[in-house]
Amino acid sequence: MTHTQNPHEELVIRMPRAAAKEILAATEFVSWENDDFQQGVKALQDVLGIDLATDTEATENDEAEQYVTVDVSIERLVTYDELSDEDREVPESVKVLVLKNVPEHLRANAALDIFHVSQAIDCLEHFEVTASLNGSPLVEAQDHESYSLSTSGVIASTSPSRVRLNTLAVKFLDAFESADAIEVDGHFFRHYDNFLGDFVVGYPDELLIELSFDTVDGELDLNISVQDLNTSELDEEGHTWTIGGREITFHTVKPVATNPVNL
DSSP: OEEEOOOOOOOOOOOOHHHHHHHHHHGGOOOOOOOHHHHHHHHHHHTOOOOOTTHHHHHHHHHHHHEEEEEEEEEESGGGSSTTTTTTGOEEEEEEEEEEEEEGGGGHHHHHHHHHHHHHHHOOOEEEEEEEEETTTOOHHHHOTTTTTTTEEEEEEEEOOOOOOOOOHHHHHHHHOOOOEETTTTTTOOOOOOOOOOOOOTTTEEEEEEEEETTTTTEEEEEEEHHHTTTOOOOTTSSSEEEEEEEEEEEEEOOOOOOOOGG
């Protein structure tokens, strides 16, 4: 319970502690020009006994006391091309916070219920979904009613999904592998390591190209991720690529032949 001190009236507010904390957190984004408002916020802080600057740690401690962290692994059983567009967005792993009051033999079921409610899967037969706690596999209770424990926890974090390279990205990689010289931001390099191997899908921040060149101005690094490839641009002439913050042009250097018969 808290109140605002107003010269004209006194307002008494009754609410759960969690709701009061949410209101208090929201004051971060509100103008502080009103004196009465400042007094109300101060009273709310005093009653709750918390400070916004230090309450993050308290919230994390509350989670540790209330939940156990269950790891949900989603293993793909078919090739990427066989997945529907929707299922290509399914992550490979998810951390689920399950309430500690859930019986131990039902923790796997709870974690999987929470996962399936938050993550739609078009064809479940294309995946094997399992749960583990501290590295040890959890076994599902067979008599469990599906989704009955979907409200017994929350999703804590999700691994990034793999993404497929778009058409322009594939064209860039083709040029990268077929050329024998490269120009990066106006610096020409006669030779470079252009071997990539087969690559179709990857994580957005996964680096596919990591090169370093020596220039008169110092070392020039060329680091290109999957996300960089999928957001690349090619000029109208089809020569210069803008990718990963660099301008890149590929070259093929051929020897000049002279017919010795005409000498």
